[in-house]
Amino acid sequence: MIWKSHVFYYTVCPRKYYLAYVKKIKVNPTKEMVYGNLFHKLREYISKNESKILKNIKLTYSFEEIVSEYENCYEDSLNYAITENARDLEILEIDMEDIDDILKKDLDLYFIGRAIRAKRTMDSLGIEKDELAFYLAPECNYVEYKIIDKKTGFAGIIDKIIRSKNEFFPIEIKTGKPPLEGVYYSHKIQACFSSILVENKFKIPVRLAFIDYTQINESRPVLIDEDLKKEVFRIKDEILKINEGYTPKKIQKCGQCEYKGVC
Numbered sequence: 001m002i003w004k005s006h007v008f009y010y011t012v013c014p015r016k017y018y019l020a021y022v023k024k025i026k027v028n029p030t031k032e033m034v035y036g037n038l039f040h041k042l043r044e045y046i047s048k049n050e051s052k053i054l055k056n057i058k059l060t061y062s063f064e065e066i067v068s069e070y071e072n073c074y075e076d077s078l079n080y081a082i083t084e085n086a087r088d089l090e091i092l093e094i095d096m097e098d099i100d101d102i103l104k105k106d107l108d109l110y111f112i113g114r115a116i117r118a119k120r121t122m123d124s125l126g127i128e129k130d131e132l133a134f135y136l137a138p139e140c141n142y143v144e145y146k147i148i149d150k151k152t153g154f155a156g157i158i159d160k161i162i163r164s165k166n167e168f169f170p171i172e173i174k175t176g177k178p179p180l181e182g183v184y185y186s187h188k189i190q191a192c193f194s195s196i197l198v199e200n201k202f203k204i205p206v207r208l209a210f211i212d213y214t215q216i217n218e219s220r221p222v223l224i225d226e227d228l229k230k231e232v233f234r235i236k237d238e239i240l241k242i243n244e245g246y247t248p249k250k251i252q253k254c255g256q257c258e259y260k261g262v263c
């Protein structure tokens with residue numbers, strides 16, 4: 001199977017895919033990667049529990065009271081993110097006090113963003129509790145949803161899928177620095193890869209996917225068209241060539257790549 005992570009590695013650098021998945025070289029993640037994973041896990045926890053939070057919110061609540069409902073899941077979401085990344089945190093000997101501080105600051109801003117969204121919805125639609133939860137966090141949404149598709153040979157865990165009436169919209173959550181406009185090429189390819197999985201799973205065309213750039217609290221659309229799908233299948237063929245023995249060359253811009261020491 002070709003997994004979404006394979007395609008992501010390939011789009012960042014084909015040689016990175018080769019080192020990680022063909023040569024199976026294990027390297028420690030960078031600090032930035034671990035922080036990214038922690039932010040990711042925080043959002044995963046809150047997405048999975050947001051319906052419960054919203055079900056407590058009454059129309060009479062002030063903005064501060066809504067924020068405080070979200071804050072009730074501070075400890076549980078922090079524990080979840082830290083437990084899920086415990087191995088990497090230990091390897092990199094990251095100071096837990098620093099982690100707590102950085103994650104709490106991130107959560108503070110995130111909760112304010114979610115509370116603004118809830119307050120505006122309540123004020124404009126006059127809905128509360130179960131109805132608010134149904135509107136903003138419908139249980140038909142899927143979080144960390146795994147799809148294995150034998151037809152294409154593709155597989156992946158999709159961060160989130162929003163179902164609205166008869167349409168499905170895959171969402172990729174990105175915690176790193178966003179581009180000034182639009183989305184990065186690698187993110188666009190991932191969004192299309194996820195859309196192909198969703199289309200084949202639910203037998204319904206996917207027209208749009210979204211990249212959630214959490215640092216700026218912005219969801220940017222990716223149009224899923226035939227050209228983009230062809231690009232994904234072209235990448236699949238390139239990956240298969242590498243699997244069969246082709247060695248990709250080094251690229252020029254290696255940035256913070258964790259494979260620098262072994263490449």
Ligand code: SF4
Pocket residue numbers: 013014015016019249250251253254255257258259260263
């Ligand atoms: S060090 Fe550079 S060439 Fe090597 S895998 Fe990383 S990004 Fe690619």
